[in-house]
Each structure stands twice: as C-alpha cells, then as structure tokens.
Amino acid sequence: MHSKDAQATGTKAHITTTLLGYLERLVALTGPSGSEEDVARLVLQLARPLADRVKVDAFGNVFATRHASGSGARRVVIAAHMDEVGFRVRTIEADGFLRLEKVGGTDDRVLPAQRVWVRTESARLLGVIGAKSAHLLTDADRQRVTPYEELYVDVGARTAEDVTRMGVRLGDPVGFVGDLTELGQGTGRYTAHAIDDRAGCAVLLALLETFRDEAPPVTLTVVFSTQEEVGLRGAQAAASQLDVDVALALDMTAADDTPDTTARVKGRHLQLGAGPAVKVMDFSTLAHPAVRRGLLAAANAAGIEVQHELLKGIGTDAGALQHASHGVPTGTVSVANRYTHTAVEVVDLADLEGALQVLLAFVRQLPGMDLQFISVEDA
Structure with missing residues (x-):
C-alpha cells in the first residue's frame, strides 16, 4: 500500500472511531428538551480542548469557537441540537x-x-x-391506539411514598432507553435513542477535532443547541448572540426507504447509505441558493454523493439561525434516520462520515465562496 493510501486509510479509521466514540457517549445520556444538563456537561467537556473559546448561555446552548489564523476572516456558525423527544412526570398515582x-x-x-x-x-x-397483557385485551383494545394520557410508567413502586423515597418529583424528565448498537453484523448501521440529533453533535465534535492542530480558514463557531424539539427555542436564543456571515444546521431527517412508507410506491426520497442530504426546503426554512450551491460544490470537491431534501413535515435550527445578524445566508445538511422519534432510530455511519466531509470542504471553500443572493451589479 502506498504511503498516501495508508495515510488516507488511517485517517478514515480514526474518523470512524472518533464519531462512534462521541455518539456512544452522547446517546447514553437522558436529555429531553429543557433538561439537557447532562448532555451539555459532556459536550462542554469534549469541546473545551478543541476550541479557543467555549461558553454556555442562559438557555443551556454550548458555544465552541475556533478562530481563524488571520484577521478579517469570514465567520460561520454550524448548529446541532442536544435535546431529545421525551416526557416529564405529570402525576404520581397513589399505587x-x-x-x-x-x-x-x-x-x-x-x-x-x-x-x-x-x-x-x-x-x-x-x-x-x-402495556396491558395480551391475555387481557378486549376486542375494543385491539382496535385502538392507547393515547399517552392513559399510559403509565412502572418503576416497581407499590405506593406513592415508595416513589418519593426513590427521589422522583413532579416534572422530572423521562427519556427512552437505547444504547448505541450495530444492527446485524458489519452493516455500519447503528441504532439508539436520541440519534436525532446527538449524531449531529458527534459530527460537529469531530469537525472541531479536524482543526485541533491547524486553524480553520474561517472563524468557526459550533453551537450545540437546546430545545430544538419544542420549537427551535435554543437556536432562537443563540441567533440573537451571533454575528456571522453564514449559518448551517446539521440534523437528522426522516428516511422513507422502509416497507411501510408510501415512497416505496411513488419513489424513495431519502435513503440510508445514499449519502448526506443537502436541504432544499422544510417548514422552517428555504435554503439560501448561494449556500445550497456552496454545499453541493463542497460535496463534489470531497467526492461525496448527496441527496436532496424537500420535506415540509420537519424543521431544524436553520429556521432560527437564518435570523442571526439581521438575516444571514443559511442552509442545512441532513442525515437520513429511520424510525425518528422512537427508541430505535437507525443511522448509517457512512452518511455521518459523508456529512463531516461535506462540512469540512464547505468550511475550507468558504473564504472564496459567493454568498450573494443576487449580484447588485448584474441586476
């Protein structure tokens, strides 16, 4: 094997190990929206040695900035959210x-x-x-979905006093259990809870790590945001603090490549293993044309095949970040994720690696990128 090939192989193996290591630690935590403290602590610990400056704002957003080597460089922010869908303890029953x-x-x-x-x-x-035992189900039970208001959590307690002695209080956060595990054998596809969007956080930590020993060509700020799942609230707070030239979100999106999706009849839209997606539109944002062109050019330069996302039923932090600095060119890189908002989300590691390479190429090309919506001179 030639030395350059060996170096490339070693680099790819390091990236794979790094991504999986970050993701495994991140999904092991419980952090529904508004209760991301444990995730924020870990992210802060991991980001601190990779950044020139870190801070945590009042919303719990973690900011990590790596400065460009020269003055006057462009500034970019890339965000991924730390929170997961989940629950709060609403009531404690007498039993x-x-x-x-x-x-x-x-x-x-x-x-x-x-x-x-x-x-x-x-x-x-x-x-x-x-869940009611199958032996006790009535015909009516079999015909309905039990609404969450009727569901309950069993922690093994016999009385409300037992629950109190365990330390449970009203309002405590509740989240799915689901450690990171590879599906099958050698598939490169991993399941866990909260892949949305701890996988994005893992990619951004790996992106910071690529600039551990060299300054980026632009000032790079990575935001690990809170409360995305309840209305992009953390990113809204972050946007008010940012003065940047361009903004990106990195998030998961809904794959429709399984037997239970209508897309199998109409044609698949987003598939696992087909590369990261460059967003065109969702309900929260329409990608800035210059940023979308830049992301596609970055993917081409990195040799990464990409998908194109048009999905009205989803939103990302880009919807809030686009309002930073009185409005900035904004786009999104997405990664297809099966079974979103469940305890068994599934992602393809190759798509995460592809997203990292696209973002890295975008950052490297950003100094010379045309970010104008239109040219005033040509109008």
Missing part, C-alpha cells in the same frame, strides 16, 4: 405508577412496553411504560 406529559413529538403508537429512564435530581431510575 406508585407515574403519568407522563409529552415533551416533543412522540408517537403514541410506539410508547407502550418501552423501557425509560426517569432522571431524578441524584440518579436515573429504570422504568417501563406499561
């Missing part, structure tokens, strides 16, 4: 069962019989969302 309130967009169909973490002030307690 020790917990009732839940939703935080973010979970689907009632997938909730029964799930393992969950109840995160108290001092510990995490394992619980299960109860």
Whole structure:
C-alpha cells in the first residue's frame, strides 16, 4: 500500500472511531428538551480542548469557537441540537405508577412496553411504560391506539411514598432507553435513542477535532443547541448572540426507504447509505441558493454523493439561525434516520462520515465562496 493510501486509510479509521466514540457517549445520556444538563456537561467537556473559546448561555446552548489564523476572516456558525423527544412526570398515582406529559413529538403508537429512564435530581431510575397483557385485551383494545394520557410508567413502586423515597418529583424528565448498537453484523448501521440529533453533535465534535492542530480558514463557531424539539427555542436564543456571515444546521431527517412508507410506491426520497442530504426546503426554512450551491460544490470537491431534501413535515435550527445578524445566508445538511422519534432510530455511519466531509470542504471553500443572493451589479 502506498504511503498516501495508508495515510488516507488511517485517517478514515480514526474518523470512524472518533464519531462512534462521541455518539456512544452522547446517546447514553437522558436529555429531553429543557433538561439537557447532562448532555451539555459532556459536550462542554469534549469541546473545551478543541476550541479557543467555549461558553454556555442562559438557555443551556454550548458555544465552541475556533478562530481563524488571520484577521478579517469570514465567520460561520454550524448548529446541532442536544435535546431529545421525551416526557416529564405529570402525576404520581397513589399505587406508585407515574403519568407522563409529552415533551416533543412522540408517537403514541410506539410508547407502550418501552423501557425509560426517569432522571431524578441524584440518579436515573429504570422504568417501563406499561402495556396491558395480551391475555387481557378486549376486542375494543385491539382496535385502538392507547393515547399517552392513559399510559403509565412502572418503576416497581407499590405506593406513592415508595416513589418519593426513590427521589422522583413532579416534572422530572423521562427519556427512552437505547444504547448505541450495530444492527446485524458489519452493516455500519447503528441504532439508539436520541440519534436525532446527538449524531449531529458527534459530527460537529469531530469537525472541531479536524482543526485541533491547524486553524480553520474561517472563524468557526459550533453551537450545540437546546430545545430544538419544542420549537427551535435554543437556536432562537443563540441567533440573537451571533454575528456571522453564514449559518448551517446539521440534523437528522426522516428516511422513507422502509416497507411501510408510501415512497416505496411513488419513489424513495431519502435513503440510508445514499449519502448526506443537502436541504432544499422544510417548514422552517428555504435554503439560501448561494449556500445550497456552496454545499453541493463542497460535496463534489470531497467526492461525496448527496441527496436532496424537500420535506415540509420537519424543521431544524436553520429556521432560527437564518435570523442571526439581521438575516444571514443559511442552509442545512441532513442525515437520513429511520424510525425518528422512537427508541430505535437507525443511522448509517457512512452518511455521518459523508456529512463531516461535506462540512469540512464547505468550511475550507468558504473564504472564496459567493454568498450573494443576487449580484447588485448584474441586476
């Protein structure tokens, strides 16, 4: 093997190990929207040695900035969100069962019989969302989806006093259980809860790591945001603090390549393993044409095949970041994710690696990139 080939192979292996290492640690935590403290602590710990400056704002957003070597360089922000869909403890029943309130967009169909973490002030307690035994189901039961208001969490308690002794309080966050595990054998496809968007956070940490020993050609600020799943709230707070030339979001998006999607009849839109996606539009933003062109050019320069995302039923932090600095050119890189907002989300590692390479190429090309919506001189 030639030395350059060996170096490239070694670099790719390092990237793979780095991404998986970050992702494994990040998805092990419980952090529904508004309760991202544990995730923010870990992100801060991991980002601090990779950045020139880090801070945490009042919303819990973590900012990590790596300065360009020269003055007057362009400034870019790239955001990924730390929060996950989940729940809060709404009530504690007299017989020790917990009732839940939703935080973010979970689907009632997938909730029964799930393992969950109840995160108290001092510990995490394992619980299960109860499901009526198949032996006790009535015909009416079989014909309906149980609404989440009727569901309950069993933490093994016999009374409300038992629950209190465990340290559970009203409002405590609750999240799915789901450690990172490879599907099958040698597939490169991994399942976990909260891949949306801890996988994006892992990619951005790996992006910072590429500039550990060399300054980027632009000033790069990475924002690990809070409360994305409940309305891009953390990114809104972050945008008010940013003075940048261009903004990007990195997030997961809904793959439609499984047997239960209508896209298999009409034609697939977003597939696992087909490369990261460059967003065209969603309900929160229409990609700036210059940024979209720049992302496509970056993908081409990096030799990465990309997909094109047009999905009205989704939004990302780009929808808030576009309002930074009185309005900035904004775009999004997405990664296809199966079974979104469940405990068994599935992502292809090659797509995450591709997203990293596209973002890296975009940052390297940004100094000379035309970011104008139109040229005033040519109009």
